[in-house]
Amino acid sequence: MNPSHLSGAVLVLGSGLLGASIGLGLRARGLDVVLSDPSPSAQAVAVDIGAGRAFVPAQELHPELVVVAAPPDVSAQVVAGALTQYPSAVVVDIASVKGAILAQLEAMDSLAPGALARYVGTHPMAGRERSGPVAARGELFNSMPWVLCPSEFSSAHAIKVAHSLAIDLDAVVFRFTAEEHDAAVALVSHLPQVMASLVASRLAESPSAALSLSGNGLRDVTRIAASDPALWVQILGANAPKLLEIMQGVRTDLDRLINTLSAPTAPGARLDLAQLMTEGNEGQSRIPGKHGGPPQQYSWLTVLVDDKPGQIAKLLTEIGEIGVNVEDLRMDHSAGLQVGMVEISVLPAKRVALVEELTARGWKVLQ
Structure with missing residues (x-):
């Protein structure tokens, strides 16, 4: 077990996918994690999977850190409550928009003077298609971006604690202002979501015969259109000004x-x-490109595999034996045959030799 960069108890307010995953990751570091959720069943599931112990209202608690894992439309209110209830704790939220939450907090007369010195807005850029604590994983944030958005009020200590949280969860830390963050996610996250949903909406009443011709191109473009509408209503509404600028350019x-x-x-x-x-x-x-480095040009080849267990593992094992690293991989299926089409990306200099070697081993390679 690697030692934690945090030292005290951590209170997680919200035990959905992200909150429970944070709890699992911090528990793996040996930290005392306390879970609180408005939904007793969600909290119970998160406790059952080992993400932390249940919050007991009557129990006195002095957390070092409070993590607000609440929906964006209520995050400011929950943050304000935590700053008031735990006057010695650093409070962070993990909502996907930052400017609106900070503006709401700045406008609150109920906060004690100097309370915002203990607040840091953050945004872990991680998730899954599934939601809820049953989908939580302690490794969810491994090598994923975690953006810190300290305000002009955030103290050095609060920033250090927020940074320690991300490091304890093996995330890659970035530091933006709230405005820079919201502009960035509008471009790289919110715009793709909207465009995917617009494309997918064209399919709702399309002829089934036409959809039977669809391949990876359509699947790639529309994959995120399956996201939770209720959550995205909040995200898009909160970041509407930044997204609107981009959408006007698209128009x-x-x-x-x-x-x-x-x-x-x-x-x-x-x-x-x-x-x-x-x-x-x-x-x-x-x-x-790969590992966040400069973009690279790769060569693609397609290998046909029988649609039965073990074939993809066998293919990848043999590619490893040949001594070629797979840079990327996609999977598609033939519309009329029981075969899969594995698209493999490799360095251009390795492509010819790999095709020759796979062909010699009996694989059917489409060039």
């Missing part, structure tokens, strides 16, 4: 594309379409 691009497609053979139309696609290439190429 301009859509109007441009619609105008071009209205007369696709007009002079300059094909050039405009090519330019739009090129702009997309340029933007995609700026997404950080």
Whole structure:
């Protein structure tokens, strides 16, 4: 067991996926974690899986840290309550928007003078398709970004404790202002969610025959459209100004594309379409590559595998024996045959030799 960077008890207010995962991760460090949730059943499940012990109202508690794992629309109120009830504790929230919560806290007359010195807004960029404490994992935050957004009021001690929380959960710490954070997540998180939902909404009444032709491209674009609507109503509403700026730019691009497609053979139309696609290439190429490093160009190959247990493991084992590292991997299925199509990304210099070796071993490689 690695020692914790925190020393005292941690009170987690909210025992959903993130709150329970924080509890599991901190318990693995040997810390005393106390769980409190408005839902007795959610709290009980989190306690049962070992994320901490149940909060007892009558019991005196002096936590070093209070983690507010509440929905964005009530986070400010819960933070304010924790700052008042535990006057010696550092309080952090983990909501996915930061500016609105800080503004609400600054406007509260009920907070004691100097209370915001003990508050730090944070945002762990981690999650799962499933929700609730039953989906919690102590390793959920491993190597994932955890953004600290201290305000002008946050003390050095509070920032240190918030940093220690992220480090104890093996996250990668970033530091932004609340405004910088909200602008960044509007671009890299909220915009993709909205666009995925808009694309997926076009499928709701589409002919089944058309959807039978869908492949990884459609699945990749629409995967996050399955997210929880109730949560996203809160997130989008809280960060509407930052997202609106980006969406207005998207509307301009859509109007441009619609105008071009209205007369696709007009002079300059094909050039405009090519330019739009090129702009997309340029933007995609700026997404950080492996381990957050500079983007790299990889070569892809597709290997057909029988749709039965053990085939993908066998393929990856043999690629390892050949001495090639798999940089990325995607899986698709044939619409008419009982075979899977494993798309493998490797360094360009390794591609030819890998294709030759896999073919010699009996694998069918599509080039």
